[in-house]
Amino acid sequence: MALDQLSEVVQKCQSLPEDGYSTEDYDVFTVAGRACVEEGNSLQLLSIVLDEKNQDIVQCMGWNLLPPLIQVLLKKDDQNLPHCLAIFKHLIEVCRPKELLIGLLEQLEQDDPESVAQSLLLLLGPLQKVLLSLGVRKSSSLGLALSSVLDQVCKLPLPMTPEQEQDDVFSLCRCCSELQAFIRPFVEEARDQHSAEGRDPGTLVMGDLERALPQKEDELRTELLKFCMQVLSRLLLGVQLKDQETLPESPLRDFASSILLSLGSIGEPLPALVHQPLLRHRRTPGFLEEEVRYPKESLACVAHLLFVHLLQPDMFPAVYSPVYSLRANMVHVSLLLSRAEQSRIQKGLELYEKSLLRVEDLSLGVDLLELRSFLSVPQNLVKVMTICPHQNLRTKGLKVFQLSMDKFNTEAKYKFFQLMLKTSHHSGVQGYIIKNIRTQVDSALKSGDSDPWFLGVYLLPLLRCVLRLPEGPETDLLQNMDRIMESLNLLRYLVIRDKVTENQTGIWAEMYKIEDRFLKPLRVGINMSRAHYERELLLTREGRKSKAKEPSVSVSVGDEKLPQMTTDTELQALHSALHTFDMMESVLVRVEELIEVKEEE
Structure with a gap:
């Protein structure tokens, strides 16, 4: 039935000019043609499609046959597969490119x-062919x-292990390789246009960076730039690339490298992208604002690929000092550490490490602390x-901290310690800073008067920040235990x-203040x-606490409060607190004894 209807409408349209086809003719051709595919009459349909007398009709209406054809091609085991594949290839050859583009993109949309x-994997090749046939109108x-x-x-899904990437269990690697091949001819065309304008992005250094943008807007380069930037922020920033020792052959690493190469080919030198935060604001020609043209997460991903994975090293000249690059990367690091996603934090x-x-140890001066990024990075770190749920990231964070x-010189360390003691309210972080102060004082005492920042009059203001209780005797000693110890x-x-x-160190002149404060x-x-806590312990042992009373320690995960502690757990917590007070007092007693002995000498 469907085959007869299709034959009738095709025979009718053979005698009509293209503008003579009615809406009914289009509808009948579409419905009957799709039914032929679904009913298994693909051989007869192929004959009609290939008939020389029907080429004008196929050119106008053939793209409507794409949905059922593509479904057969995706199944792969249909007995009509060869005929459907032949029809599909012919349609790609003869149908109008814009209509084909719409049809292919509609079929590309999937959820599973x-x-x-x-x-x-099926449609990227035909899509590329259709786009190339559009000529200069394709951008x-x-x-x-x-x-x-x-x-x-x-x-x-992203592969999480080297084995998953090697086996390509989610087909992401194959798709990325196909995507790499898909954009190659367009990148080559944009590169040739750029070369024809007389600029070679690969040779740009320091003073050329601010002149690296195209002098006129080019739609093809703009579309490729937008795509590369989206790939960096939406895909590659979430992928944990493996090094060559872990995975010698990595399709994802090759894909990331190709994206960087594409950026350079279309006139976007990688040094300019990485160091953009240090360059003067540039007036970008065309319709894209700078932050749209260069999304911050995309630039951070470029920096990570270059400095961590060392991709495309030949495109990044070695003329930049480590401190200069660090200054630029601090902006990228601050952005990444401020995100909640594990991949971005990592x-x-x-990148920071x-x-x-x-950078050489003791080489960073105090002037860098005036830069916003050198203040925001430690805060994000x-x-x-302190609050990242992943233990490995917390440990890594402390190491990088x-x-x-x-890397700071002693003056910068001094200012940094002051800053962190004022801005950080976490006892563990404050305790860690105080431990570093002790290390610096020890170094200063061993070196004599050559470095005065952690001795005498310079040290005392720092000690006044350290040797005090934030809220006097009412200070929560358990919460502030790390700092106090x-x-x-x-x-x-x-x-x-x-x-x-x-x-x-100057402490003996101020010892009376230290004792009082x-x-x-x-x-x-x-x-x-x-x-x-002894009273709480006694009440708990005697079972005199009201059951309706909230436990002395309340713990929540997200918005969900955990169940109340059992009596045994509460007793254990109270004993632990009392042990902490005993430990704190033992150190305090020892300090008081040492002070008394020293003052009597």
Whole structure:
């Protein structure tokens, strides 16, 4: 029935000019042609489609047959597959490109990851052929196609292990390789246009960076630039690339490298992209604003690929000093560390570490602390170290935090310690800073007067920030335990190491202030806290607490409050608190004894 209807409408249209086809003719051709595919009459349909007398009709209406044909091609095991494939190839050859483009993009849209991969692998080749046939009018259509393709690629799960990438269990690697081949002719065309304008982006250095943008807007390069930037931020920023030792052959690493190469080919030198935060604001010709043209996450991904994975090293000249590159990368690091996604935080830590390792110890001056990024990065790093749910990232964050402090000279360390003690309200972070202060004082005492920042009049303001209780005797000692214990250890070290007669650190001239501001309030606070927790312990043991009363320690995960502690758990927590007070008091007593002995010498 469908075959007869199709034959009738085709025979009718053979005698009509193209503008003589009616809406009914289009409808009958579409419905009957699709039914022929679905009913298995693909051989007869192929005969009609290939008939020389029907080429004008196929050219106008044939693209409507794409949906059922593509479904057969995706199934692969249909007995009509060869005939349907032949019809499909013929339609790609003869139908109008713009109509084909619409039809192919409609069929590209899938939801299931397996279907997404299959449709991409099937349709990317025909899409490329259709776009190339559009000639100079293809730029906007290319942008639409690239956006649709990337939307589909981003639906595929990312491989998390080298084995998953090697086996390509989600077909992402194959799709990326096909996508790389898909954009190659368009990149080559844009590169040739750029070369014809007399600019070679690969040779640009320092003074040329601000002149690196095209002098006139080129739609093809603009669409490719938008695509590359979207690939960087939406796909590659979430992928954990493997190094060559872990995975010698990595399709995803090759794909990332090809994106960087494409950027250089279309007139976007990689040094300009990485160092953009340090360049003067540039007036960008065309309709794209600078932040749209160069999304910040995309630039951060470029920096990560260059400095961490060392991709395309020949495109990044070695003339830039490590400090210059660090300054630029600090902006990228700050952005990545401020995100919530694990992949972005990890990349931020990796980029910061690699950038710091290129810088010599004690080489960063205090002037860098005036830059916004050198203030925001430590703050974001503290959040990673304290509230990030992933233990490996917290540990990595602490390692990079210490590495960053090692790169400052002593004056910069001094200012940095002051800043962190004022801005960080986390006891563990404050304790870590105080521990570093002790290390610097020890180094200064060993080197004599050659470096005065952690001795005498310079050291005292820092000690005044450290040797105090934030809220006097009412300070929560458990919450501030790390800070208090490190402060006591620092004071104990100073008392032992510095003689009263020499007073190199200046503490002996201010010891009475330290006792009034720190030691005495701490003694009172320990006694008050111990009395309170001993009473709580007694009440808990006797079972006198009301069951409706909230537990002394309340813990929530997200918006969900965890169940109340059992009596045994609460008793254990109370014992632990009392043990902490005993430990704190033992160090306090030891410090008081040392002070008394030293003052009597």
